[in-house]
Amino acid sequence: xxxxxxxxxxxxxxxxxxxxxxxxxxxxxxxxxxxxxxxxxxxxxxxxxxxxxxxxxxxxxxxxxxxxxxxxxxxxxxxxxxxxxxxxxxxxxxxxxxxxxxxxxxxxxxxxxxxxxxxxxxxxxxxxxxxxxxxxxxxxxxxxxxxxxxxxxxxxxxxxxxxxxxxxxxxxxxxxxxxxxxxxxxxxxxxxxxxxxxxxxxxxxxxxxxxxxxxxxxxxxxxxxxxxxxxxxxxxxxxxxxxxxxxxxxxxxxxxxxxxxxxxxxxxxxxxxxxxxxxxxxxxxxxxxxxxxxxxxxxxxxxxxxxxxxxxxxxxxxxxxxxxxxxxxxxxxxxxxxxxxxxxxxxxxxxxxxxxxxxxxxxxxxxxxxxxxxxxxxxxxxxxxxxxxxxxxxxxxxxxxxxxxxxxxxxxxxxxxxxxxxxxxxxxxxxxxxxxxxxxxxxxxxxxxxxxxxxxxxxxxxxxxxxxxxxxxxxxxxxxxxxxxxxxxxxxxxxxxxxxxxxxxxxxxxxxxxxxxxxxxxxxxxxxxxxxxxxxxxxxxxxxxxxxxxxxxxxxxxxxxxxxxxxxxxxxxxxxxxxxxxxxxxxxxxxxxxxxxxxxxxxxxxxxxxxxxxxxxxxxxxxxxxxxxxxxxxxxxxxxxxxxxxxxxxxxxxxxxxxxxxxxxxxxxxxxxxxxxxxxxxxxxxxxxxxxxxxxxxxxxxxxxxxxxxxxxxxxxxxxxxxxxxxxxxxxxxxx
Amino acid sequence: xxxxxxxxxxxxxxxxxxxxxxxxxxxxxxxxxxxxxxxxxxxxxxxxxxxxxxxxxxxxxxxxxxxxxxxxxxxxxxxxxxxxxxxxxxxxxxxxxxxxxxxxxxxxxxxxxxxxxxxxxxxxxxxxxxxxxxxxxxxxxxxxxxxxxxxxxxxxxxxxxxxxxxxxxxxxxxx
Numbered sequence: 001x002x003x004x005x006x007x008x009x010x011x012x013x014x015x016x017x018x019x020x021x022x023x024x025x026x027x028x029x030x031x032x033x034x035x036x037x038x039x040x041x042x043x044x045x046x047x048x049x050x051x052x053x054x055x056x057x058x059x060x061x062x063x064x065x066x067x068x069x070x071x072x073x074x075x076x077x078x079x080x081x082x083x084x085x086x087x088x089x090x091x092x093x094x095x096x097x098x099x100x101x102x103x104x105x106x107x108x109x110x111x112x113x114x115x116x117x118x119x120x121x122x123x124x125x126x127x128x129x130x131x132x133x134x135x136x137x138x139x140x141x142x143x144x145x146x147x148x149x150x151x152x153x154x155x156x157x158x159x160x161x162x163x164x165x166x167x168x169x170x171x172x173x174x175x176x177x178x179x180x181x182x183x184x185x186x187x188x189x190x191x192x193x194x195x196x197x198x199x200x201x202x203x204x205x206x207x208x209x210x211x212x213x214x215x216x217x218x219x220x221x222x223x224x225x226x227x228x229x230x231x232x233x234x235x236x237x238x239x240x241x242x243x244x245x246x247x248x249x250x251x252x253x254x255x256x257x258x259x260x261x262x263x264x265x266x267x268x269x270x271x272x273x274x275x276x277x278x279x280x281x282x283x284x285x286x287x288x289x290x291x292x293x294x295x296x297x298x299x300x301x302x303x304x305x306x307x308x309x310x311x312x313x314x315x316x317x318x319x320x321x322x323x324x325x326x327x328x329x330x331x332x333x334x335x336x337x338x339x340x341x342x343x344x345x346x347x348x349x350x351x352x353x354x355x356x357x358x359x360x361x362x363x364x365x366x367x368x369x370x371x372x373x374x375x376x377x378x379x380x381x382x383x384x385x386x387x388x389x390x391x392x393x394x395x396x397x398x399x400x401x402x403x404x405x406x407x408x409x410x411x412x413x414x415x416x417x418x419x420x421x422x423x424x425x426x427x428x429x430x431x432x433x434x435x436x437x438x439x440x441x442x443x444x445x446x447x448x449x450x451x452x453x454x455x456x457x458x459x460x461x462x463x464x465x466x467x468x469x470x471x472x473x474x475x476x477x478x479x480x481x482x483x484x485x486x487x488x489x490x491x492x493x494x495x496x497x498x499x500x501x502x503x504x505x506x507x508x509x510x511x512x513x514x515x516x517x518x519x520x521x522x523x524x525x526x527x528x529x530x531x532x533x534x535x536x537x538x539x540x541x542x543x544x545x546x547x548x549x550x551x552x553x554x555x556x557x558x559x560x561x562x563x564x565x566x567x568x569x570x571x572x573x574x575x576x577x578x579x580x581x582x583x584x585x586x587x588x589x590x591x592x593x594x595x596x597x598x599x600x601x602x603x604x605x606x607x608x609x610x611x612x613x614x615x616x617x618x619x620x621x622x623x624x625x626x627x628x629x630x631x632x633x634x635x636x637x638x639x640x641x642x643x644x645x646x647x648x649x650x651x652x653x654x655x656x657x658x659x660x661x662x663x664x665x666x667x668x669x670x671x672x673x674x675x676x677x678x679x680x681x682x683x684x685x686x687x688x689x690x691x692x693x694x695x696x697x698x699x700x701x702x703x704x705x706x707x708x709x710x711x712x713x714x715x716x717x718x719x720x721x722x723x724x725x726x727x728x729x730x731x732x733x734x735x736x
Numbered sequence: 737x738x739x740x741x742x743x744x745x746x747x748x749x750x751x752x753x754x755x756x757x758x759x760x761x762x763x764x765x766x767x768x769x770x771x772x773x774x775x776x777x778x779x780x781x782x783x784x785x786x787x788x789x790x791x792x793x794x795x796x797x798x799x800x801x802x803x804x805x806x807x808x809x810x811x812x813x814x815x816x817x818x819x820x821x822x823x824x825x826x827x828x829x830x831x832x833x834x835x836x837x838x839x840x841x842x843x844x845x846x847x848x849x850x851x852x853x854x855x856x857x858x859x860x861x862x863x864x865x866x867x868x869x870x871x872x873x874x875x876x877x878x879x880x881x882x883x884x885x886x887x888x889x890x891x892x893x894x895x896x897x898x899x900x901x902x903x904x905x906x907x908x909x910x911x
Contacts, residue, residue, distance in 0.1 A: 013854070026792075060752060186794075635891055635894060
């Protein structure tokens, strides 16, 4: 029954993507489009005293300029503006709502014109007078003003006392700067005006139903009036989990003009959206001389906005992973005059585990212990926080297989001991951990008598491979060739789906497909039993499978009825079923994915240039649905880890509270020349507890630990410990 | 607050630049366009010709998503005004397949899973076609270096290099 699950099936949307046929939000060229352009605030805090739009309005082809003074009505309550994944505490941002400026880059006017270039030119003619107020954008300057946010992690023992009494102690502060997602596709919305207030919205989003509900709330629309579509998304990484302001403004424009409107943000404007918050992480590890942990304390101070409290789990990972009788955590946030921080690939873990795993490396050095050996001595088969077993955990195998593939046993532990020509060579490793989440989700299958099935739900495929894995699971569950399966996604009118994030989509979607496929099987069995002399007359549901276009006895494949015959005999030309998955509320197990990352760097010390020449990532993430898309996910995560370690940083000029590198040339992301050999290993991890297919999800785990492995490799190469990311040549040459 | 409907009728209108007629051969078909001088080749393709396979990722020549072939050479179409290319032969991603048969690069990109979200993919493929025609890149390192103008945020780079190597072998160095 697994002709497709577990294979390297090519992407079912591959042809659309390599031929340019795949349409993204800003590419639906509907009739009568007007084009928008945003004017953003140039100050970080204060009020708008005056907006002079007269010159912009004189440009022929300009249709209107919307500001907080003349915009159509929008909701006045926070409740209406809260989307499915908004932080619980706070008041969500409302574009063009009033005269208040809360961050530099805030949208304050929307120019609408017949052509985009005209809108863009006219936007340059909008004059704004501000009453500026003092602002704060520097986390390090505001760290003392940070306040503790409630986190569910349970402290255990007395970490401070155990630390003081430890044989070997390590304490250090690590820093991760603000990072921006920078998906390749610009945030865009095309709002098609149908008259009578009905709208079709093509939006760049990771959750069409989230955007649909949000727009209905903000604009007081009936659910039937707004349909949101996102068949393809040019990268999300968390940036599109919450509805972004361009969808509000494009809708506002369409309502004001009673006409279809497209709004595409510029790359620069996208730096006014969410971001991974800059975070200061303090680790205190106390060890016994034998190399086990006596205490583990993790404190994080992260950025949030003045108007919402965004915080993720940075500090709980170490005490989950490692045996330590004493553990404590503190998570604080500091309010700055910036947009609200946001989920970005492995939020909390990418940053928190970076600090944790660098600290573990430093502890291994202090203990004169191999870094892998230290982790094995602290290894636990139980979730140390909740004291429950895992549904599955093959991290030990990740260490073993990763180390073997990397050649870790040939590592000389002495820093600066390994060379390649004039370059110093460093080998480092780190652990990765993420949650194996699953969410309520429904799917619909329409099976027609010609042996074709359409599988649909509202989920978005943001490049992760959701179209493909749903087709694979449906093909196996229905016993059909994959070419006979069509998958429809990214439409708010389709069955319920959560936003695509947190690595939960593969497990949730595959389970939904299997669940609804069972309903199809049930109906087919009912039809097959009614046939004269049916070979399945006495069969129960559990006794039959769908395979090779037939409904067949599980034990005796000879007892079978072609699906087409059963449907024809029952005078049914289509069977349509929709059902939601369901998961047991299992508090007796922990559900996590794990990884071990091994990295090689080569450092030209004279120039300070660091190259990541090799990465091996060994991942334990349950059953792998598609070796192709899974490998690409992990590879992408590793590339993100390289960027985090060496390149990525949103740089502020704190005097003005403005981002200095708001573009994709000066905000460095890894390019092809930065990426060399990446080997991905999937460790066998059968899991019969987590869900029927044993699926865990892969979107985040690939990045977690990679930056630490690289930072640890840089230390091994150079003997220099750079704790604030990214490790750039100036920091490396300055470091002691 | 100024109201658009009133101000639009003011006599002192600022006129945007007038339209010019320009003829390009796009994917083998002659196309006559009426565009303003400030319209980039990228926007002309996407908004005037509905050839949205060519992508906009930065509009500043920083990301490579808009790469097309002009007279056989790869260029960033966001840094080129449409009116500058009168008479030019433009090939976009939509023009690479031949009667429905995928170009070797397109096929290799699918086989090597050389993309995830797919947004940089048309630019990567057009850039790779230009690279192969240039004949400069032989080794994986040279491909990496000469494909570094095309950012892939999903991080498919190793697969992109493998796909280009496969297609390069099949095409014998000719684009």
